[in-house]
Amino acid sequence: MSRHGVSEPCAANGGPRARDVPAPRLDFLLAAYRMLGQSLSLQRSARAAVRLPVPALAEAAALVLVSGPQWAHWWTTDGRAAAHGPERMPVRSADVPPADLPGWIRAALAVADGPWVRPVRCGRWVLPDGTEHDGHGVLVRLPCDHLCQGVLVLLRCADGPAFDDADRTLAAQYAEPVGRAVTAALLYRDQVRVADTLRAALRPAPLPSVTGLDLATAYRPAREAMHMSGDIVHVEPLADGGVLCIVGDVCGKGVDAAVAGGRLRQSLSILCRVTGQPLDILAVLNDASVDTSSAAATQFTTVVVGSVRATPGGGALLRLAAGGHLPPLVVRGTGEVEAVHIGGMMLGADRPGRFAEAVVWLAPGEACVLYTDGVTEARGPTGTMFGPDRLAALLTEYATAPAAVVAERIEQRVVDWLSGAHHDDIAILVVRAQPAVPPRGGAR
Template sequence: MTGQPEPRDLLMTAYRVLGRSLNLHRNAGAAVRLAVPALARSAVLVLVLDQQALWWTAGGTDREGIAAPAGLPSWIRSRLTETDVIRLRPVPFGRWALPGGTEHDGHGAVVQLSCSYQCRGVLLLLRDPDQPAFTAADQELAAEFAASVSRAVTAALLYRDQVQLAEQLRVALLPAPLPSVAGIELAAAYRPAREAHRIGGDILHVESLADGGALCALGDVCGKGIEAAVAGNRLRKSLRALQPFTSQPLDLLNLLNDETFDPDGADATQFATLLIGVVRVVPHGGALLRLAAGGHPPPLVVRRAGTVQVQHIGGMMLGAEASAKFAEAVIWLAPGETCVLYTDGVVDAEGGPLGAAFGEQRLIALLTDYAGMPAALVAERIEQCTSDWLNGADHDDIAVLVVRAPHPQDAA
């Protein structure tokens, strides 16, 4: 064809252009535009996936569309279902129906794509009646070009499925919304380390109890990303399964450790720090929080006077020993008082003018300023101040759970 580029130039351009993106529609549109006029007067790419037919055209008017496979012209459907090893077939002179209700009067070639990953496809290369027929060299070039298109389509479909899988996994691993518990305020903040994936290894779990109050857990699985998130989700599921048998925090920690400990394990995700608590309303106002700890940073208790008490509990990390020892403490919250549970991603957050850790003392100072404030406001301020301190720097998973005994004046 007059004015067509050298075969090597076309293939190098296809390699460069089709390798720029993992977007299916962008690559498909680029493929048909590259084929015109280098290989044909009109090019059509047809893909069948997910029980739908997608098509793109170039030459004359660039178009794309979607339809049921049964709506494709019969001659295209027959090419899509061919299973023999001959991938390129000539298209004789004639008037050929195209997707979208248009037609082309001429001849050309049809190439079956080799993108077998959840997809069938063909590339139609059509010339006008006054143009020369495809030579052996043209056919070889068309086949190589179609192979580049096949690779681009396959890569785009793989990427699409990976993105969908990651989103499904993210939704499944996100902490559930906090329940509403009569007489107790609950609020949380959650920020994974790998925010592009929005999947973290911190454990944040709260569920209401049939006899009143709530069971809550906050922890940190060693490691980051999907592996840590899966391990944390496994602990949450185990906790939910064990809860009908006992709601004693210390018993629950021991049972979870029995499941987690693996003497032959080498993965970091078998280790976790964890706080498990049961909070219940106290008659005449206030709340009682019974906490069991396994190597987790100490809770901070914000009293009505604005003082902050560091509640050291101790205990060993889960998964470290079969006979790990855990510790327990009981915290009484007067009306308006708060207990803040957090993971080490808060205090270890590095930033500020000197790149220092946010630290326990800054967190205590922040809680002093917000003594008596609603739980939701406290959780929001901790997340915001930590984020400001990081100033966009990399960080560990961050999780905060705030438990507050409402003050009667809050309802006024």
């Protein structure tokens, strides 16, 4: 059964006013607004919220938040360690199912009639950490109902002075900065979760393992793009044992470009179940990119789509279709680097699209490198671009290296060239035909 009395109206809806609050209490409230406004961390804000009122307003304090049907969050502290100062006062906290909260606190949380201050009569009260407090105090409903239900518990010892009208008014005023800090922290936490989920969904998927092929990628979003890139690099396995790959560059940076790139990757995953022909796939992607109702809504993208199949005798056959993208680079066994100029128009430029195709044969150990302009157009501190010649020289240097080494060396060499300067999104895909394995027991 609930052991608290009739609700009383909250005395404050904003910050403290000097003419209404005695000087010591005004100092306490100003310190609360200052300290509770320093962090967007829920843990830091909650710890500060239970430390600040001890011992100025209470001997023990607890903050309880319920943000959903599954979990409640609580923090408690008391005055036994107050000699160490509020910054070092121990705070206990945990996440528990709401049903595990003490019944008298659950009853208070169930009252949904806006902010209020309720007295807690003298008795032994179980706190969320399982300890008991022998005393009395007040319960204050926090003004953050749209994000969670929350109460602040302020308790004094049994022989301590009762909470009078001025104390209850101060408790209500203190709940304002606590509620604001909790609301800001919860909003920030939810935004971070959304951003992290979006980033995870938009990052390249793990590469499939394909017999006869050695595949590797490198992916580095622009520094100013919130770790989300408009560059596309994706490899999708085909039913016949080959793979369908896409490397592209969506116009723009950041969230909008990353979302558009994510749609193209998802489309490729679906289309590869219908056709393995790169030209057909480009045509469908182009139709999906053009918005005839608004030129601003059309998403322009340069792209290369390729089907790659290892051949029975070793080596690999690539069929590459391009739409306005940089030419793929083929690294021959001799170290020679050949640019495959395909042409075609970028996605979204017109309907129907006009695209081109090229077929490339890789002997065992040879590689094809697809990349975005973040590689060749990377500018160092002097403004000089990394350029295609330096990229070709690097590929010659690592002509016989595994695909993962090639991709890593390209990325690292470009980063070194930038020397900390801002850069565009970078995406690299290396497709290498596995070298022929010499037969066992061959001639000596």
